[in-house]
Amino acid sequence: MPALARGPTVVMLAVVGLSGCDVPLCPPGPDGGLIVDTTPPQITCPGNITRPQDPGACTAVTTFSPTFSDDCSPSVVCVPPSGTAFPLGTTTDTCTVTEPSGLSASCSFTVTVTDTVPPVIDSLVASPGTLWPPNHKLVPISITASPTDNCDPSLSCRIVSVTANEPVLGPGSGNTDPDWIITDPGPKVSPAVLGVELRAERAGGGTGRVYRIDTTCADASGNTTSGSSTVTVPHDQGH
Known part of the structure; x- marks a missing residue:
């Protein structure tokens, strides 16, 4: 810069970094003026995600990628991060983009993991399983259902x-x-x-009566599975 004459002089300055944003703040001039980056970055989250649980698990590993724009080289952090094993239910995920000057922007979306696997009935027993004698009386029968589920310990039948x-x-x-x-x-x-109560009777000319009791078990997500147990009224004690 050449020597300046005494008195006021207008000086035009251009501040350019290697990436266009490498100088977020210039030293103050004689009048205290600062050159700062005042344009915040922009970020867009993916839409809300709904997906089933992973096979054999009660979670779902979910990947995603927000889109962002800025003149600088910003950093992006999502909580929880992409690739997390999200639990059953709905989780809110927040992504934040921050540029070197400290300006930032955030967006949020949800990840919903659904339980789509029905329970399994391990045991379904009617007791007593045989009614004798066939005296036409109603007999109390207990039906014991023992289901299991890989995610829900509280099942109902x-x-x-x-x-x-x-x-x-x-x-x-x-x-x-x-x-x-x-x-x-x-x-x-x-x-x-x-x-249930079942009547101890059967047709005299038949081979015996078989009662079938159908039972359904469900988990908290509404997935169901069904099974049946039987109680027999034999034709005679030889069967």
Whole structure:
């Protein structure tokens, strides 16, 4: 710069860094003026994400990438970060972009992981499993359901129906009905002990009556699985 004459002089300065943003702050001039970066960065999060759990897990590893723009070389941090094993339910994720001058911007979205795997009924037992003698009386039966689930320890079970392989009123039935009553249908938390009453009777000319009790178990996400147990009224004690 050449020597300046005495008196006021207008000087034009251009401050350019290697990337256009490497000089976020210039030293103050005689009048105290500063050159600063006042343009904040911009960031856009992905849309809300909904996905099922990973096989054999109660989480879902989820990846994503926000988009951002700035004249500088900003850093981006997401909490939780991309690649996290997100738990079941809805988690809010916040991403923040920060440039060297300290200016920042944030956005948020949600990651929802759904449970899509039904429980498994490990054991479904009717007790007693055989009714004798066939005296046409209603007999209390307990139905014990023991389901398991890879994510939900609190499962519930209920009786949905009772059927038989013989008509309610027929030869040897004693003309009595109903032949079954669901006394304790549930739902109950597992291991669930439910209850029915079954009539100890069968057709005289048949091979025996078989009652079928259908039970459904569900997890907190509404996934269900069904199973059945049977109670037999044999034709005679030899069967």
